[in-house]
Amino acid sequence: MYIIMLGAPGTGKGTIGAEICKHFNLNHVSTGDIFREEIRNKTELGQLAESYISKGQLVPDEVTIKMVENTLDRMEDVILDGFPRTIDQAKALKEILRGPNKKVTTITTVINLIVPDEDIIKRTSSRVVCSNKKCGASYNPVFLPPKVEGICDVCGSELIRRKDDEPETIKQRLDVYYQNTEPLVEYYESEGILEPIKVDIYSPTTKEDTTAEAIRRIEKHLNK
Ligand code: AMP
Numbered sequence: 001m002y003i004i005m006l007g008a009p010g011t012g013k014g015t016i017g018a019e020i021c022k023h024f025n026l027n028h029v030s031t032g033d034i035f036r037e038e039i040r041n042k043t044e045l046g047q048l049a050e051s052y053i054s055k056g057q058l059v060p061d062e063v064t065i066k067m068v069e070n071t072l073d074r075m076e077d078v079i080l081d082g083f084p085r086t087i088d089q090a091k092a093l094k095e096i097l098r099g100p101n102k103k104v105t106t107i108t109t110v111i112n113l114i115v116p117d118e119d120i121i122k123r124t125s126s127r128v129v130c131s132n133k134k135c136g137a138s139y140n141p142v143f144l145p146p147k148v149e150g151i152c153d154v155c156g157s158e159l160i161r162r163k164d165d166e167p168e169t170i171k172q173r174l175d176v177y178y179q180n181t182e183p184l185v186e187y188y189e190s191e192g193i194l195e196p197i198k199v200d201i202y203s204p205t206t207k208e209d210t211t212a213e214a215i216r217r218i219e220k221h222l223n224k
Helices: 013-024 031-040 044-053 061-072 087-097 117-125 167-181 183-189 206-222
Strands: 002-007 027-030 078-081 109-114 128-130 194-198
Touching: 002 013, 002 183, 013 027, 013 078, 013 109, 013 206, 027 031, 027 061, 031 044, 031 061, 031 078, 044 061, 061 087, 087 183, 109 183, 109 206, 117 167, 167 183, 183 194, 194 206
Parallel strands: 002 078, 002 109, 027 078, 109 194
Antiparallel strands: none
């Protein structure tokens, strides 16, 4: 099965996606994580990606699509977090799933997480992530604090702020989202696979509630 996590930056695609991934035993493919790994390894792709990511812009479609195509080759049962982000990427994904090595050729469900912009800005500008690239856990001092301030619960490494979580960059990322990614809501709605979920980021049980709701929505499509 293929699940897509859609939503503006900072709506919890990564966190909820990881929970869905565990529940259905899927492969978690996050284009943002792949780019960050390439940046850390100082590869050619990483250097190119960084020049866009640091400004809050999207990495060009041809680069991103090629990377996803290579990653998905011979991989089944996937949750896609952060891809597609443009209509052209969505069309390319359709083609990738029609490839000769694919057993599953359609997308099961698109989970669209909805959070008001002002809450996204508040939440994202206080987000910190684990500096250990093998861990990558994400925390928020307000909603999901680490047990010890500045230290990762999972591996004990230092917590740092993502460069693209600076308030000015977040606003730019939101603009980019509305211009390029929001049209996908209509695109997938017309295919009958869109599941919008409103996320209450002030609820202490938001992660559990949103995960349970997302799983319920996915199961609805699996039983069709
Ligand atoms: P994320 O961790 O998903 O918020 O992604 C971080 C950044 O990586 C984004 O702001 C983009 O600059 C870049 N990126 C991630 N996924 C894509 C994509 N599908 N297309 C273009 N750029 C992307």
